[in-house]
Amino acid sequence: MAVTIKDVAKKAGVSPSTVSRVLSNHPRISKETSIKVKNIMNELGYHSNMMARSLVSNKTYTLGMILPRPAEELFQNHFFAENIRGITTQAARNGYDVLMTAGANDSDEMEAITRLVLGRRVDGIILLQSRKHDPIITFLREHDFPFVLIGRYEEDPNVLCVDNDNIQAAFDATSHLISQGHTRIGFVSGPPSLSVSQDRLEGYRQALAEHQLQMKSEWIVEGEFLQESGYRAMSFFMSLPERPTALVIIDDVVSFGVMRGLTELGYSVPEDLSIIGFNNISLTELSTPPLSSIDIGIYQLGYMASQMLIKRIQGETQPQPRTIVPHRLMIRESSLHYKAKRSGV
């Protein structure tokens, strides 16, 4: 049905091997033959069959990933979309495609990975998340299969991964609030088991320490990456005899919960409470007031992961296993003008 290398060969009066060599720019093919064959290829509309090519070359030019299961977190959709855009764009630039597969549960997922790896469907894998002692990572390491993790894997420092410097990011966010004149700053954290929570808390600590500011344990609360957590944290803070005047908040969605609660209680942002969140989701610009946030470069995370993986596949060794994607402060209304009001302007 489809036109094969043999059809081209026959029409050009050469052998299939010659056509193959033309395709791969083999040095020992004459200019003349090459041009002749290429013309015939165009004429016949030849396009090489990737399956056949993969079979013999053992390369698929495909990166695999598994679709993260729908998480409760609102942030997920944004992260997922931006991330995949970064991954796919970079892959495309290097001639790779991205294969996505889904699993309804853990064993499904494991089976999917097995299928991709052992079935030789992909050349490498990008993981969008990991658990402690992740069996998927164990599997991939055992088979010495190329993969890159977005995030970080405590158990094994040799795992290739790309991540943010969350300590520094929180440090910067906190410092920004300090620079706005705040001295009483609280922190709304996520689940304490997550390394993001730990790292951001640490950055917050360091910034306060550097400026010799008071750090009260009651100004640190933990929650989920949900709006409700923000709402609850806000209620708590506002009930304190000595309130913070600004908050560093683990995630934008949580920040929205805080903002909403404040509005309901008749307080205003940033005058009564200045806030800054993390992740810079698109809604930050739309809220009233617009929310200051740390942009963690989600697209870039995907982009770099893709790049690292392709290098790894092609045998380049990485100088170090971890790549850090820089973050950016996106300062908006929610964390500005505090001083202005205080000083009566």
Next chain:
Amino acid sequence: MAVTIKDVAKKAGVSPSTVSRVLSNHPRISKETSIKVKNIMNELGYHSNMMARSLVSNKTYTLGMILPRPAEELFQNHFFAENIRGITTQAARNGYDVLMTAGANDSDEMEAITRLVLGRRVDGIILLQSRKHDPIITFLREHDFPFVLIGRYEEDPNVLCVDNDNIQAAFDATSHLISQGHTRIGFVSGPPSLSVSQDRLEGYRQALAEHQLQMKSEWIVEGEFLQESGYRAMSFFMSLPERPTALVIIDDVVSFGVMRGLTELGYSVPEDLSIIGFNNISLTELSTPPLSSIDIGIYQLGYMASQMLIKRIQGETQPQPRTIVPHRLMIRESSLHYKAKRSGV
């Protein structure tokens, strides 16, 4: 390196063909042999090579799609993420994976499609968008290659597609406002060239007509799917001598522009102006007040598209080429209690 069908055959003392038949549950393989071979497969950790299998069977069990290029519209990320989740989940249920590829420009994209189709990398394609007289669609039809479009294609009624009933959706949104006691209802539209804009406007018209309500052309404004468009529309409406008391707005992001503008001018939603948007993006719940919206079932759109495509690939004929995904009214604060305030409650 990897364990092949031959290794299994050798160890089991049978021929490769027998192993292959065990794999495909061929009826004429004895229970005995089947079990023996299966044991050996487990023992050796055998997994069949998809490339080889595809080569001979001419099936890849893969659906292809091209990554939409970053659009200006905020809504895109949410749509993309939900959509792909639907597509991939349904695909996985049927044993298919999804291959994503990206193109930086039109010709890139065309080349990518060619690669997937002619290179026999996928069994079918899902298109997330289309242009008028889309060359990609022309190409696919010419090659009689299975594909499904999310959206609709005016030029060819035979194209398989899945879409919403936007006329009905806008009808329902408008009717809802009417049921809340509004009689002066405006419409904020998108680019008039898009069929979404046309259809939603039509639904709005029909609802007003059914209730014999006044339809003033100055109560209909066009814009982009951007916040600014909403802001501008709002300014315009509020400057009119005879203002609408409620708005049907083509998109949630636009609605946020309206809400923000109203807040800035000291008006309040829904008391001064009730609004309802489309698409039900996640922020709708987070805004103050929460925004009423029409949920167009984005996940479902992807899910159905995937299903249609797989059926088409497997040779099932569809009763009709278009599938309509039902929409749902998500009523929130922004379009409620209008009457209540009017009557002084």
Next chain:
DNA sequence: ACGGGTTGTGCAAACGGTTTACCAACTGAA
């Protein structure tokens, strides 16, 4: 005991490429 239908399995030819080994013809230097 014999032919005809099942059953269970092996052989070998695809599928569409790549790649190794090999060869013929042409250089050019000794």
Next chain:
DNA sequence: TTCAGTTGGTAAACCGTTTGCACAACCCGT
């Protein structure tokens, strides 16, 4: 003239599966 070294190309093996055809062994009714 001869021999070694290029240059341009062919033939055949191979990648891992599937599958049509052949065939032996059995089962059953006559």
